[in-house]
Every structure is written in C-alpha cells, then in structure tokens.
Amino acid sequence: MFNKILVANRGEIALRVIRAAHELGIKAVAVYSEADRLAPHVLAADEAYLIGPAPSAQSYLRADVLIEVAKQCGAEAIHPGYGFLSERAPFIQAVRDAGLVFIGPSPEAVTAMGDKTAARSRMIDAGVPVVPGTKEALADAAEARRVAGEIGYPVLLKAAAGGGGKGMRVVRGEDEIERAFDAAGNEAQAAFGDRAVYIEKYLEGPRHIEIQLLADRHGNTLHLGERECSIQRRHQKLIEEAPSAVLTPEERQAMGQMAVAAARAVNYEGAGTVECLYQNGAFYFLEMNTRIQVEHPVTELVTGIDLVQWQIRVAAGEALPFTQEQIGWEGHAIECRITSEDPYNSFLPSTGRIRNLVVPTGPGVRWDGGIVPGVEVGLFYDPMLAKLIVHAPTRIEAIDRMKRALLELRVEGVDTAVPFHLRVMDEPDFRAGTIDIKYLDTHDLLSAEADDASVRVAALAAALLEEERRTQRGVSRVQASSSPAGGFGGSAWKRAGMGWRGR
Ligand code: ADP
DSSP: OOSEEEEOOOHHHHHHHHHHHHHTTOEEEEEEEGGGTTOHHHHHSSEEEEEEOSSGGGTTTOHHHHHHHHHHHTOOEEEOOSSTTTTOHHHHHHHHHTTOEESSOOHHHHHHHHSHHHHHHHHHHTTOOBOSBOSSOOSSHHHHHHHHHHHOSSEEEEETTOOTTTTOEEEOSHHHHHHHHHHHHHHHHHHHSOOOEEEEEOOSSOEEEEEEEEEOTTSOEEEEEEEEEEEEETTEEEEEEESOSSOOHHHHHHHHHHHHHHHHTTTOOEEEEEEEEEETTEEEEEEEEOSOOTTHHHHHHHHOOOHHHHHHHHHTTOOOOSOGGGOOOOSEEEEEEEESEEGGGTTEEOOEEOOEEEOOOSTTEEEEEOOOTTOEEOSSSOSEEEEEEEEESSHHHHHHHHHHHHHHOEEESSOOSHHHHHHHHHOHHHHHTOOOTTHHHHOOOSTTGGGOHHHHHHHHHHHHHHHHHHHTOOTHHHHHSOOTTHHHHHHHHHHHHHHHHTO
16 A cells, blocks of 8 residues: 555545545645645645646646656655546656556546547447447538438537537537537637537437446456436536436446446546436446546445545555445435535626635535635636535435535635525425436526525525624524524524534
C-alpha cells in the first residue's frame, strides 16, 4: 500500500479522496490555487502546496507542476478526482513516466473510451447495443443532412470529444441541420479543442441509467448496480438515486453484464461508469466515464462498498475480495447537487462569500461538501459546492429524509439550488418514480414557488434567522413565532431554529 498520495483536485472530491486515504492510513497531499488558500481540502490534508493562480489552466490543469510536486514531496501516487486531468491520457502517461502510480485506468483505456465515436465502434464490435447513429465523425454539413435523413428526425449532434453536455444539439427538421452542425462544431472546438461531431437518433424522453464498475488487475470486473440520473438540466445531472425505480432484477443483471463486457473490452482497471439511455425495457450504451463520478456516493450507500478506497487499493495492486454474487443492495439513496446557482433565475451562477453554513446531520444523512464559512465562491470553478446524500429503507422514506435534510441546510452568502430540490421532493411524478430526462421541460417547478409550503417555509425561516442574527436575539423567539404554513411548517420552523442553535 502507498504511504503518501497527492490529490490533484479541489473542492468536495479532493476532500473525499483525502478522507479515503486517511482511513487507509495513507498521508494525503493537497494542491491549491491562489483562490483556494482557505479551502477545506487544504486544511484536511497532511501537506498542501500552492500550484498557481486561480484560473485552472494555470493551476489544477498544470500536469508538469503536479507531477513535480508529487515527486518533491515523496508521494507515490496521484489521485485525479473527476474533471480537470482525470480523463487525459497524456497526463496519465506522464505520471507513469515519472515513476508514479496513477490512481485510475491505463492511458489506453482512457483513450479508447475518450473519443465517443471510437468507443461506439468498439462497443458495436463487442456486441453492446448503442443508440442508432454514425460510427464516425461527420465530414461536413452535407453529410450531416444525408445521415439525418436516413436515421429520421429528431436527431442529436454530439461532440466526439464531448462531456458535460457540451457540443450537443437536438435537430428536429432538415431546415435546422446545417446551422446546428456549425454551432455544435464551434461549441466542441471551444470546449474540447476538437470540432469533430457525430450524429445519433434523438430518443424522446428516455431515462439516464448508468452502471458502476470496479475492476482490478487480477481479472475481476464487477458491477455495483445502477444509478438513475434522469433529473437533468441541459443534459447535466442535478439529482441521482440508487436503485432506479423501474429496473427489474433481470434488467439490472443484463445491464450489469453489458457494462462488464464494455469494461473488459478495454482491459479496464479501477472505478468506472457505463452510461446508458433506457426506454421501455431497452437500453443503449452512451459512453464510459473512466473516473470516479460525482454521484458515486449513492452507490456506496446502497452497497456498503467504499468506491474511493477501492480505487486506491486496486491501484496499489490489491485484488477485489468479493465476488459479483456477494454484492447486494440495501435500501434507497438519493443525492442532490448543491450548486451555487439561482434556480429562480435560469440557474444563473451566484457568487459571494459563504457567511454561514449549517450542515444537516442525523440518521441516514451524508454531506460531501467543499465549502466552509469564509470561503469565496467565484466563477473560476464548477458551481457545485457540495452534495447532500441520504439513505433510507425505501424510496419514499429517502425522499422524505432528503426533504428534512434540505430544510435543515443553511448556506448563507450565495444562492443555491436548494429551493429547486425541495420542489422536486414534493412533486407527485418524482415521488411516484415517473421521471425521464425531459422531466424539467415537462414540469413547471419554479414559477409557482409561492404555492409551495416547504420552499416558502425554508425561505421565510432563512430570512428570519438572518434577522435574528443581525439583532442578536435568541432563537427561542424564532421557535415561538407562528408558522405561515400550517402544521407541517410548524415543525420546519422548529427544526430551522434547532439547526441554527446547534451550528
Ligand atoms: P456528455 O458526455 O456531454 O455528458 P452524454 O452522451 O453522456 O454526453 O449525454 C448526456 C445526456 O444527454 C444524457 O444523460 C441524456 O440526457 C442526453 N442524451 C444523450 N444522447 C441522447 C440521445 N441519443 N437521445 C436523447 N437524449 C440523449
């Protein structure tokens, strides 16, 4: 096992990796930009090194600097987290060339899955079902028009180098195809430095269901079941859960086997995820993410398997000690991404200093956060501040627990997506499990905010607590106030008060 590892990331995922390392008795080294001097991952690490100014191109993306720091401080391995350099094959190669271990898959596996068209071809050869479309990038707009005509509208133009929903365009008719081809190419060029675009049939309202994998170098490739990630905005996930409300045990097994076949096709090692679209019992391979994902905690909570610890142990050469048959799933887990975005204003990024933070606790609640009071939230990095994750025996109990936890949470200083999450937890289709990737387009969740008791209570409680803080009166007055939202609101008030006092 390693003695010391360097964590080449920031925010909640850096903290998550540091915690996993510490539990394994490994020293953790943090790196940070000038904007992150006060960040919690810096304080949690055993050593921390300043690697450059705030823009990530000059800090977290500086492969040469990161490798140099790792060598200087005597770290034996680098954990990349997600984003930044996590899926860059040349970085992985450079880490290896420096005599260090990259905690993740081989550069060959990352390359094979990194180009979406190449990955699709490989999957087709491995007998894995993919969404109908081209195997290669389109040469020009004329080809796009011809192929779209053959597949039939609507179609989806996608960046071959894509990720995070960028470079994607839905095209509903022939008159839009050429303009969309140019726009998708430009966006792909700007985001990934590669304008290659390919085409897929656009499925109307499928679910996004993905399979978590864990593989070692001793021939064990196992799946840990699925995550349902259909609640998305502009192809970006907002809420994830495990298990999916719809998958039968047979479908889980079939998807799991498909994902294992996909991973084996590239000799995959470490933790990875095969993303699929699912519709009426059929599923299609979308892509494989060759890294730990944001939403990994929901799988950890239902399987009891620590994915980040296993990433590290597998990279150190250990074999997975359990078989596919020994992996089981218990209860239901849900994750809400707590982003610094204003849901009432088209999810516009919100910036400012975190003035106060009250983190929910209690049974079945997990907080993977990257903020503390005093931290400045700017525009340099991803707006995801933290993840709130809950686990309960059943899906409905998990939803109600999430609602309770969201009401306890206070983030003062920036706007967050919390009011949106509260609305979803109360929305009947979500509660019934009737969701798909068009959920946000088909549900008007934010305009009628005034009608929603829990959101209103949360907003009023926050305002009142702020007022209390300013005037320095005790919390007892808050609790004594009459509730504007009836019986339910009454207990929410009380909880809000307790949360404040227990801060
Ligand atoms: P990225 O790598 O940019 O995240 P993905 O291929 O993983 O792109 O797709 C992201 C999301 O876009 C999916 O979760 C789904 O909501 C939507 N999507 C992708 N392909 C299709 C398709 N063929 N039809 C309908 N929706 C799609």
